[in-house]
Amino acid sequence: MVIIGAGLAGTAAKNYFSNRGVTTLDSRNSESGWSHKALMRIRDPSLGNYLGCKLRKIKAYKCIYYEGKIYDTYQHNLSNMYSMKVSGSITNRSIDNLGWEERYLMEGEMSSEGISFNKKVISIKDNKVICDDNSEYHYDEIINTMPLPDIAKACGIKTEGIFEKKSKIIIIKIIPLLIESDVNQTVYFPSLSYGLYRATLQGNKIIAEIIPDEIGLGDHWPSFSKDLFKVFGLYYSKLYDKNNITTYYQTNGKIMPINNEYRKYLILELTERFGIYSLGRYATWRNITSEDILPDLEKISQLMEMGKYGRKYYGKITNGGNR
Numbered sequence: 001m002v003i004i005g006a007g008l009a010g011t012a013a014k015n016y017f018s019n020r021g022v023t024t025l026d027s028r029n030s031e032s033g034w035s036h037k038a039l040m041r042i043r044d045p046s047l048g049n050y051l052g053c054k055l056r057k058i059k060a061y062k063c064i065y066y067e068g069k070i071y072d073t074y075q076h077n078l079s080n081m082y083s084m085k086v087s088g089s090i091t092n093r094s095i096d097n098l099g100w101e102e103r104y105l106m107e108g109e110m111s112s113e114g115i116s117f118n119k120k121v122i123s124i125k126d127n128k129v130i131c132d133d134n135s136e137y138h139y140d141e142i143i144n145t146m147p148l149p150d151i152a153k154a155c156g157i158k159t160e161g162i163f164e165k166k167s168k169i170i171i172i173k174i175i176p177l178l179i180e181s182d183v184n185q186t187v188y189f190p191s192l193s194y195g196l197y198r199a200t201l202q203g204n205k206i207i208a209e210i211i212p213d214e215i216g217l218g219d220h221w222p223s224f225s226k227d228l229f230k231v232f233g234l235y236y237s238k239l240y241d242k243n244n245i246t247t248y249y250q251t252n253g254k255i256m257p258i259n260n261e262y263r264k265y266l267i268l269e270l271t272e273r274f275g276i277y278s279l280g281r282y283a284t285w286r287n288i289t290s291e292d293i294l295p296d297l298e299k300i301s302q303l304m305e306m307g308k309y310g311r312k313y314y315g316k317i318t319n320g321g322n323r
């Protein structure tokens, strides 16, 4: 079995199927670490068994800041504004659950054992996965976590015009505090007047997540920096280290939705024609979170066992599967 991608979903798949002779390929280099630099809180602690790192239980507080006011109960107008800001559509998002929540933080890096780095998959044909360094891997089954438009292209499936907007790039700013802190507080910013959409005071740093202005990739820093520090009560600039702010550009950010029937068709086509099972946010092109990974791995495991004819029947009764 070949697993493409070793982020959250790929690492979980590698460990879930560890008894099946797995080859795991990832395009990033081994030093760069996981590409996800934004906030990562996990709901389902059992996922920790498959990530190869410890999870620490925390209590997180979540609220909304809008035009000088804090809200900690559900407000549908602010939820809708937030959803449109981050995804261009109105759907249920994490802003809908406010107040105190129990979550888990990953401590340290996920296990990278057995991962082949610097392996960018560019083509899949004749039961072979081909990488940009010309290496080839024969496969019986693939679990894919690379983005759906990219795997479709690698398989030679034409998707012109479908993924025009792809996913929204996100700017992440990590701002160190100069005082001790051990809280976990998240604030949502639905305001459409700047790109900051969520900020988290986690331990002694602030993680600010920003949708950039699309043309210049600017991050609107001056327009939101006052609100950002004010919501956490950090009125004095001596409390945070403005000379050591780290900025990351996360190219795979929020998913821009495509027609759901076409999305399901593509995923099924990959399975039926190429033996590729799609797992994770970008491969299934749904704004899912880590809690969907284990149930989806179980479904994939069942589908693999069913074989092609069993899957066809299953596909009919579920109208293409609900993934």
Ligand SMILES: Cc1cc2nc3c(=O)[nH]c(=O)nc-3n(C[C@H](O)[C@H](O)[C@H](O)COP(=O)(O)OP(=O)(O)OC[C@H]3O[C@@H](n4cnc5c(N)ncnc54)[C@H](O)[C@@H]3O)c2cc1C
Binding pocket: 004, 005, 006, 007, 008, 009, 010, 025, 026, 027, 028, 035, 036, 038, 039, 040, 041, 042, 043, 119, 120, 121, 122, 145, 146, 147, 150, 170, 209, 252, 253, 254, 279, 280, 281, 282, 283, 288, 289, 290, 291
């Ligand atoms: C800003 C933000 C915050 C989020 N916060 C949370 C949160 O708090 N809690 C939560 O549960 N979920 C969160 N999510 C959702 C989701 O859980 C994460 O996005 C998660 O990182 C998705 O994992 P993944 O493995 O599907 O994708 P990724 O982590 O992106 O992994 C995909 C891997 O595939 C590799 N790859 C890509 N193309 C190729 C190729 N051609 N060949 C080989 N390898 C390739 C990449 O290098 C990467 O390592 C968040 C998402 C975003 C965008």
